[in-house]
Amino acid sequence: SQTIHQWPATLVQPVGSPLSLECTVEGTSNPNLYWYRQAAGRGLQLLFYSVGIGQISSEVPQNLSASRPQDRQFILSSKKLLLSDSGFYLCAWSVGGPSNQPQHFGDGTRLSIL
């Protein structure tokens, strides 16, 4: 069966520090991969998605970037964190290809910026 892993589960970082959050998927090949952010009491906002290695699409202008160095690895990064980057970051995967398929989420990373 397919599984998705995100780490770390929680992270406290000072303003201006770099960020690297990692997400890996097991049990499937060539998945579509996604990064979402969820602010407290809100729904999910799509940040990035990828349909293949090295292919990244950004949904909103921001202080973050994403990379997909391997088929089942998706990384969310920042060179300098802002206070507004605090939130709950969720990685998701779906079956690759253009047809509508459910997305399956990891358990997220709670990021607090001090």
Added chain:
Amino acid sequence: GESVGLHLPTLSVQEGDNSIINCAYSNSASDYFIWYKQESGKGPQFIIDIRSNMDKRQGQRVTVLLNKTVKHLSLQIAATQPGDSAVYFCAEEARGGADGLTFGKGTHLIIQP
């Protein structure tokens, strides 16, 4: 989908009663709809999905209804249990889209004993 708001609507139901959670969407191109359950501190969990060529789909204790005329989606949970307490989100995607889901603002379902 719905715009993201600051406060989640709340639905309080008695244990054992049926729950109905509603969602409105605005994108006529949306072709695929999903309901997710999110417990505190966890990622959203897939419950059930429906495509626009259907108006009803049933799962275990859950039913999703889609009314394309008024762009309305609902999730019915039968015989609500304490474990059903969570935030429920609807999400939509355009036809053939691989570019992510648009989420509604969510509804906090509270189960009263």
